[in-house]
Amino acid sequence: MAKKALxxxxxxxxxxxxxxxxxxxxxxxxxxSIVEEKVEQSGFPF
Ligand SMILES: [Zn+2]
Structure with missing residues (x-):
């Protein structure tokens, strides 16, 4: 299962x-000046 990352x-x-x-x-x-940053969704039970 893939982890959801934004x-x-x-x-x-x-x-x-x-x-x-x-x-x-x-x-x-x-x-x-714009760089890509990965935002891991945390605190979400599913
Ligand atoms: Zn700016």
Missing amino acids: LEYVCQSCGAVYPKWQGKCDSCGQWN
Whole structure:
């Protein structure tokens, strides 16, 4: 059974979070500052 893991994309410059990767952060205008982060869902019994 696969564990459910979510991915989110966080700008290392301003901390803005996006559901999809993009080359430029809309929030601070920085290019290539967004990195993929895996979010493990925890505390969920199922
Ligand atoms: Zn940003």
